[in-house]
Amino acid sequence: MDSAAALRSHPERPSAGVAASRQGGSVTALVRPVEHPLGHLDLLESLAIFIIREVAAESERPVLLFSGGKDSAVLLHLAAKAFKPGRIPFPVLHVDTGHNFHEVLEYRDAQVEAEGARLLVASVQDSIDQGRVADPGPVASRNRLQTTTLLDAINANAFDAAFGGARRDEDKARAKERVLSFRDSFGQWDPKRQRPELWQLYQGSVRPGEHLRAFPLSDWTELDIWQYIRRERIELPSIYYAHEREVVERDGMLLAVSEWVSPEAGEHVSKETVRFRTVGDATCTGAVRSDAGSVEEIIREISASRISERGATRADDRFSETAMEDRKREGYF
Amino acid sequence: MTTLPGSPPAGGAEVGADTMDLLRFATIGSVDDGKSTLIGRLLFDTRQLFDDQLTAIETASERRGLGEVDLSFVTDGLRAEREQGITIDVAYRYAATPHRKFVIADCPGHVQYTRNMATGASTADLALVLVDATAGLREQSRRHVCIAALLGVDQLVVCANKMDLVGWDRSAYQRIADEMEALARRLGITSCIVIPISALHGDNVVDRSDAAPWYDGPTVLDALESAQAGGWAAQHTGHARHNAQRQLGTGARLPVQWVLRQPGGGRSYAGMVNGGPFRVGDPVVVLPQGSSTTIRAIETADGPLQRAEVGLSVSLRLADHLDVSRGDLIAAADGAPEVTDTFEATVCWFQEQPLSVGDRLRLKHTTRVTPVVVESIAGIFDVNDLRVSAADELQENEIGVVTLRTATPLAVDAYEVDRITGSFVLIDERSFATIAAGMVGPPRLHD
Numbered sequence: 001m002d003s004a005a006a007l008r009s010h011p012e013r014p015s016a017g018v019a020a021s022r023q024g025g026s027v028t029a030l031v032r033p034v035e036h037p038l039g040h041l042d043l044l045e046s047l048a049i050f051i052i053r054e055v056a057a058e059s060e061r062p063v064l065l066f067s068g069g070k071d072s073a074v075l076l077h078l079a080a081k082a083f084k085p086g087r088i089p090f091p092v093l094h095v096d097t098g099h100n101f102h103e104v105l106e107y108r109d110a111q112v113e114a115e116g117a118r119l120l121v122a123s124v125q126d127s128i129d130q131g132r133v134a135d136p137g138p139v140a141s142r143n144r145l146q147t148t149t150l151l152d153a154i155n156a157n158a159f160d161a162a163f164g165g166a167r168r169d170e171d172k173a174r175a176k177e178r179v180l181s182f183r184d185s186f187g188q189w190d191p192k193r194q195r196p197e198l199w200q201l202y203q204g205s206v207r208p209g210e211h212l213r214a215f216p217l218s219d220w221t222e223l224d225i226w227q228y229i230r231r232e233r234i235e236l237p238s239i240y241y242a243h244e245r246e247v248v249e250r251d252g253m254l255l256a257v258s259e260w261v262s263p264e265a266g267e268h269v270s271k272e273t274v275r276f277r278t279v280g281d282a283t284c285t286g287a288v289r290s291d292a293g294s295v296e297e298i299i300r301e302i303s304a305s306r307i308s309e310r311g312a313t314r315a316d317d318r319f320s321e322t323a324m325e326d327r328k329r330e331g332y333f
Numbered sequence: 334m335t336t337l338p339g340s341p342p343a344g345g346a347e348v349g350a351d352t353m354d355l356l357r358f359a360t361i362g363s364v365d366d367g368k369s370t371l372i373g374r375l376l377f378d379t380r381q382l383f384d385d386q387l388t389a390i391e392t393a394s395e396r397r398g399l400g401e402v403d404l405s406f407v408t409d410g411l412r413a414e415r416e417q418g419i420t421i422d423v424a425y426r427y428a429a430t431p432h433r434k435f436v437i438a439d440c441p442g443h444v445q446y447t448r449n450m451a452t453g454a455s456t457a458d459l460a461l462v463l464v465d466a467t468a469g470l471r472e473q474s475r476r477h478v479c480i481a482a483l484l485g486v487d488q489l490v491v492c493a494n495k496m497d498l499v500g501w502d503r504s505a506y507q508r509i510a511d512e513m514e515a516l517a518r519r520l521g522i523t524s525c526i527v528i529p530i531s532a533l534h535g536d537n538v539v540d541r542s543d544a545a546p547w548y549d550g551p552t553v554l555d556a557l558e559s560a561q562a563g564g565w566a567a568q569h570t571g572h573a574r575h576n577a578q579r580q581l582g583t584g585a586r587l588p589v590q591w592v593l594r595q596p597g598g599g600r601s602y603a604g605m606v607n608g609g610p611f612r613v614g615d616p617v618v619v620l621p622q623g624s625s626t627t628i629r630a631i632e633t634a635d636g637p638l639q640r641a642e643v644g645l646s647v648s649l650r651l652a653d654h655l656d657v658s659r660g661d662l663i664a665a666a667d668g669a670p671e672v673t674d675t676f677e678a679t680v681c682w683f684q685e686q687p688l689s690v691g692d693r694l695r696l697k698h699t700t701r702v703t704p705v706v707v708e709s710i711a712g713i714f715d716v717n718d719l720r721v722s723a724a725d726e727l728q729e730n731e732i733g734v735v736t737l738r739t740a741t742p743l744a745v746d747a748y749e750v751d752r753i754t755g756s757f758v759l760i761d762e763r764s765f766a767t768i769a770a771g772m773v774g775p776p777r778l779h780d
Contacts, residue, residue: 038644040355040434049646050605053590054700057659081634082603082646085596168425172410175424178452191411194422196448196683198455198770200605201758203697205765219436221427311385322412 041228048075048216049082051179051202052163055214056082058204059161062090062214063120065150065333066112068104069279070236071165071217073111074225077234078216079163080115091118093162095150097142098125099260099282107237122153141284147332151187154211161204161212164333169221170310173325179218185209187331213333222302222309230295239276242293247272253286277302277309356562357436358490359423359453361481362463363473364442367494369420371463371532372439373404375553378539381428382407404533408439421446423453432558444473447480447730448683451770454481455756459488459560461553462513466493466505466529470512476716478513482520483679483714483732483776485752489517489525490556497531501544519719521779526556583750584665585609585617585643588699589657593632593648601632601648602657604700607753608746609665611641611649616666619657620744625666626653660701662744662754670746670754675708675738679748679776680759682733684768687726694768695760696739699753702760704740711735714776721776734775748772 038046056062064079066072079088092112112119124142127149128135136142154162168175178197183189185207195203204212217225229236246257248267254274255261260283263269274287275298292298302309324332360368373390376382390406393415397403408424409415420441428435438453454460460481464474478489491513499505510527517525528537529545530553536542539554551559586608593601611617615628630650631638641647649663657663664670682688688707696705712721714732727733748755759769 038642043355043644046605046644046646050590053603053646057591057700058702083591083593084634086593169427172408172424175408175410175426176422192413192421194449195767196452196758196770197767198452198758199752199756200456201697201756203758203760203765203767205695205702205760207765219425219427223429306384308383308385311383325411 041224041231044220044224045078045081045228047200047219048078050200051214051216052079052082054202055161055163055180055204055212056089058202059206059212061157061159062161062163063093063154063157063159064088064090064117064163065165066092066094066108066119067165067279068094068108068111068237069165070225070229070240071167073234073236074220074228075163075165075217076111076115076117077232088115088117090163091120093120093122093153093159095146095153096121096123096125097146097281098123099142099258101237101239101256101276101279101282103239104237104279107235111235120153120157122149124149127152141281143281143284144327144332146281147187147327147330150333151331154187155209159211160206161214163214163216165217166213166215166333167217167220167222167225171324173322173328177215177218177328179215180204181213181215182206183211183213183331187211189213189328189331191325191329223299226295226299226302230299237279239279240298242273242275242290242297244271245274245287246270247274247287254289255286256282258282354433354562355436356433356459356557356560357438357457358459358461358557358560359438359440359450359457359481359486360461360463361440361450361454361474361477362442363465363468363471363477364419366442366463366465366468366474367492367532368442368461368463369405369408369424369439370403371461371492371494371530371538371553372426372437373407374532374535374538376407376426376428377404378535379428379430379554381426419443422449430554430558433562435557440477442473442477444476444730447476447681448770450477451480451484451681451683454484454486455770457481457484457486458562459490459557460486461557462489462491463494463532464491464509464513466495466499466502466509469505470509470516472717475516478516479520479714479716479719480681480732482517482522483681483772484770485748485772487521487523488560489513489522490553490560491525491527492530492532492553493527494530494532496529496536496545497534501529503545503547506545506548519779521777524560526551528553528556583608583670583746584668585611585615586665586670586746586751586754587611587647587649587663588701588753589659589661589663590700591659592657595632595650599650600657601630601650602661602663603646603648604663605646606641606643608643608751610643611647611665613639617649617651617663618666618669619651619655620662620664620669621672621742622656622661623672624653624655626651626655628652660699662699664744670744670751672742672744674740674742675736676743676745676773677711677734677736677775678757679714679772679774680727680733680735681770682727682729682731682768683770684761684766685729687728688733688735688769689726693762695762695765696737696757696771697760698739698743698745698757701741701743703743705737705759708736708738711775719778732776737771745773747774749774749777 247254275290440450440453587604591603711734713724746754
């Protein structure tokens, strides 16, 4: 029998909370869940703050990677909360591909200033000008080139820990990564030789030249992020909310028309009401058709979505089955 | 072309509320017993998979010439895993039903990846144990159940899998149930449910199967939704609950992570609460130095609190000016932990090179790192007869009972009563790799 045929689909969500019954002496004890005083957002926030404090205390020169996207916005907010009433005790680094949405750059500057943090910018254009990476041409995606720029910035500043906003629910390779992810002196991730990571004993010692990536949002889902943005009233770049924009459809994605993206033969420009579900290099980050103009509407929209966040919006994951794993091995975020 | 029929929509209704509870569980058991397939099935049948993820799994299955859709690809995401059809490292997946959120750690079954299984199980509220009904309970399954129990996981949902391959034979199920229950009892596990399933076909996973009319217990999803949750960070409240029954009980603890300067002078000590709640005015001691004071205020970025629950990151202001640094422990004066530099511990050894008496390592306990030396090795814990037998060394993936002496005294609890102040890791002095998981006290066994 074809096992595909054995996979039954279910028109309705399974009914939940059926009380288990005693069976043949197999059920030793089965109790209803006890109400915990802290909800899931409290627990996620609390653990993220714990991780941020732990890494800040154990590393010599930590840095927070900030793209201006929603996950890094939440990360910056948590870092600020972890050290209040003091300031964030490490700088913020933006790896700038040069292919930016201007709304995101304005947002970046405003947020970093509001938190009283120090902003460092590492530019992919500089890496190209210095001959560190080959120039792929003015309109090609610079997503993969960011790795060299990032690793050069980590080396130049002797950073031994870099906080990132990556979440395990984003991608199957990220799903495998530790909260504290060890990078060798070449910046590489080896998924077959990860350090054990038990309990909350986040152990971040490294030798000179090596570094850690720290992911305090590891266990957050896209929905958790938006619920937290709602609860904490975190400001985001306007492109996350529905707006009118000129787009071209390419490889099943809507790309914003800009100085780097113009219609190719056979493509035509249309004006659509869209929003961005992720924010990255403008040449490979797609918009989604959406009328969701508020956090509340976005939460409703993603709750009903049949497409994952990266599946809907990232061309860079479509190159191969293991695109993210391959990039991460090289030292990508 | 292999396809998944009428894939159900992912995501589901917005759970909306910011106060759902969170159950963390880990899949454990021997290689090829179907752990990853079960998680794939559970996520598919509860409509947690997105269309693009399903399409990617179909394509990947076809490219490997499997002729059928391999649901284990939902969690086996690494190139090497798909190539070999095994799980190498833990994959974390997230699911939600109207009742609760789930954090799923899908662990590898191979003995060589025991360290990764321990990583996944160390933060679990519950272990989902897979046993191949055609093979019965294997040594590797027993090893995993023992490690999970030593790590303090006290709820088991055992799946007698591949029941379709034994014709849904009730006696095959009963043998597994009897063996597992006996093992669970010895290991002090409080809840053990055994369910006959077929992960491949979905019987008794989300939907009740007609294939085993003799079974009227819960499905896997029922059991997961009815289990005791708490968010693992708060699960020592679980211990506290058992302890209350046994008249033991631990008090509140806060390992100091960071010293915050408060405006207008004064300091507060940041960390996460465990063991029990703190209240303003509570008498506390600062360990290891032993000075006594009371809590003047509990601060958070959102304002002060009168009471701080277990699992919450806060900072404490103390009534007296004391010398308190990162690595110190603030504990409720009543029932404070013991301060010692020498203690017995149960250790899971993860390194190829064996652990021997006299070895010098580093040890991380709560927020303190200190040099440590192995004073003696009492023996190895045998997963087959559940006894400690004499040994000079611990080989890779063995569990041993050792005595350690640290350079600075530590405020430790028995792991049995507190998973935070009772746990530690050992670190290689040269590579800084984490090479062992340690639990204060000997293995807990019940006759």
